[in-house]
Amino acid sequence: MKLGLVGQRIQQSLSPRLHTWLGRQYGLEVTYELFDLVLDNAEDLAAQLHRLGEQGYRGLNITYPYKVKAWDLVHERRQTPGPMGALNTLVFESGTLTGSNTDCTGFSRAYRDAQPGLNPGRVFIKGTGGVGRAIAFGLSALEAEHIYLYDEHAASQQQLLADLQACGARASVVAADQVVDCARGCDGLVNATPVGHYTTPGASFSAAELGGQRWAFDAVYTPVMTEFLQGAEGAGLTLITGFELFLYQGIEAFESFTGIRVDPAVARRGLHDN
Template sequence: MKLGLVGQHIQKTQSNRLHTWLGQQYGLDVSYELFDMVLDDTPALAALLHRLGEQGYRGVNVTHPYKVKAWDIVTERRNTPAGLGALNTVVFEAGGIVGTNTDCSGFGRAYRAAQPGQNPGRVFLKGTGGVGRAIAFGLAALDAEHLYLYDEQAASQAQLLADLQACGARASLVAKADVEDCIRGCDGLVNATPVGHYSTPGLAFAAELLGGQRWAFDAVYTPIMTEFLQQAERAGLSLITGFELFLHQGIDAFEFFTGIKVDPEVARRGVSNV
């Protein structure tokens, strides 16, 4: 079974290791290729996906910065909220390209494992692109008390707000002048930007703003302990690492590719969280 990953700056991903490991455990001969490339627009991504389907790939994962573009390419979406607007997993079928978003479902699984029985509360979400949209809808499904959205791209955050409110979620935008006060008053902090990734190092939230919140999540998992999570740990917050999202979204993706139910502990043995 031929699988792959389409994105930028993906050479340190463990997706190939996870999917080939799961193939071995469940009796499938799986190959997983990395397509680390710059695609100028949605038609370029569509052309690549159609070409991979013609070359016999069963499916591919789609990561930054192509998740939103993938939404309009597929012919069918499954197991994904109608307003989410981003996809990270596609399969090639006779009738076309079918997509889903396992970031959304994977975040829900990761949160419930880390914070069993606890509502996410008031959450500050930084970054409203592809992964931010998935996490926002995942938090809405967890019945978060309120989502505070912030992104330097005004159109992106406004669109996510409209889509969340259309689905009945409680959310609002945060003006730049109000960011610090809002962060201090929240229960959870989410970094859904690339800041902290090995290719874009930095601190997603200023250290002096941390403390008093209950939990922190960083979508970045290369490295796993980003500067943000290191500072959050020092401030006493409970951590959900990007590795946990990676693991659970990968399990959901493998199940989408194959129809095989995966034991999470089997998956965890195949990849490293250090």
């Protein structure tokens, strides 16, 4: 079974290790290739997906910066509540391209593991691109009290706000001069930007924004302990790492590709022991 990942700055991705390990555990011969590509527009992405389909790929993961572009390129969408507007898992089957978003459900599982029985409360999200959209809809499904959105691209945050409100979520956007006060008044902080990635180091939340919250999540997992999470740990917050999101989204992607139900303990062992 041929699988792959399409994105940028993905050379340290753990996806090949995860999917080939799961293939061995469940009796499948799996290959997993990385396609680190600069594609200028949705048409270029569509052409790349078409080529890979013709080459016999069964499924693809899609990551930054192509998740939003992938939304309009599939024939069918599954497990995508409302106008989520981003996909990270594509399956080729009988000439049909099906898309889903396992970031959304993967985040929900990671949150419930870290905060069992607790509502997310008031949550501040930085970044309203592909992964930010998935996490926002995940928080809506978890019945978060309120979702605050901040992005340097005003059109992106306004579109996500409209889509969340259309689904009944309680959400609002935050102006740049209100970020610190809003963050300090929240229960949870989410980094859904690339800041903190090994190619774009830095702290997505400043020391002034930390303190008084209950939990923190960073979608970046290379490295796992980003500068943001180090600061959040110092401020006494419960941490949810990007590794947990990666694990659960990967499990659900593999299930979509193969139809096999995965034991999370098996997946976790493959990443820690290999």
